[in-house]
Amino acid sequence: QLQLQESGPGLVKPSETLSLTCTVSGGSISSSSYYWGWVRLPPGKGLEWIGSIFYTGTTFYNPSLKSRVTISVDTSKNQFSLKLRSVTAVDTALYYCARIDSGFYYMDVWGTGTTVTVSS
Amino acid sequence: QSALTQPPSVSGSPGQSVTISCTGTSSDVGSYNRVSWYQQPPGTAPKLMIYQVSNRPSGVPDRFSGSKSGNTASLTISGLQAEDEADYYCSSYTTISTVVFGGGTRLTVL
Numbered sequence: 595q596l597q598l599q600e601s602g603p604g605l606v607k608p609s610e611t612l613s614l615t616c617t618v619s620g621g622s623i624s625s626s627s628y629y630w631g632w633v634r635l636p637p638g639k640g641l642e643w644i645g646s647i648f649y650t651g652t653t654f655y656n657p658s659l660k661s662r663v664t665i666s667v668d669t670s671k672n673q674f675s676l677k678l679r680s681v682t683a684v685d686t687a688l689y690y691c692a693r694i695d696s697g698f699y700y701m702d703v704w705g706t707g708t709t710v711t712v713s714s
Numbered sequence: 715q716s717a718l719t720q721p722p723s724v725s726g727s728p729g730q731s732v733t734i735s736c737t738g739t740s741s742d743v744g745s746y747n748r749v750s751w752y753q754q755p756p757g758t759a760p761k762l763m764i765y766q767v768s769n770r771p772s773g774v775p776d777r778f779s780g781s782k783s784g785n786t787a788s789l790t791i792s793g794l795q796a797e798d799e800a801d802y803y804c805s806s807y808t809t810i811s812t813v814v815f816g817g818g819t820r821l822t823v824l
Contacts, residue, residue: 640818700750700765
């Protein structure tokens with residue numbers, strides 16, 4: 595069945611760029627039925643949607659993060675990626691990638707998550 | 715965009731029913747039937763429990779049900795079981811093509 599796996603550094607210095615990749619296996623990222631997205635869970639807080647991308651490259655971002663976020667897709671590798679610039683301690687969180695139904699915008703398959711800590 | 719409003723915590727005894735509310739605005743919950751609910755036990759990834767307001771994915775017990783009235787969506791869990799103890803989040807699509815989550819509700823089974 596479809597599986598998603600996040601990868602990337604677990605520690606990022608303040609003011610630097612957080613970079614994560616989500617690898618999709620067991621299915622194609624090039625499906626018109628789905629978007630692919632990033633969600634994070636800061637410690638002690640609730641889930642926060644970061645943004646989503648369609649296989650064509652169309653993106654949608656959380657307005658509160660839009661100025662610092664770029665999500666891209668590599669269909670040849672069946673991967674999509676997140677870059678978050680100028681990070682601070684408030685960006686410390688558990689980051690998840692997820693598949694999103696393009697019709698009703700629900701997230702039906704999730705990665706296991708990866709913890710990113712922002713610290714010098 | 716502001717987070718959807720959920721109660722921080724609810725509780726119930728085994729066998730009882732609990733309802734978790736999720737209040738948004740006419741720009742999100744009130745505009746679409748694109749409301750979903752997720753269960754997240756500690757240390758695990760979120761799991762889709764309800765989509766399109768009231769639909770259950772395959773494998774989710776029919777003890778879980780969803781509804782919506784105006785700008786408020788609700789998740790009801792009947793016949794509470796110990797395994798239902800988790801954090802629950804609602805989410806909605808918005809009129810500006812984004813997604814917004816609720817603040818989360820901690821369900822305690824007494």
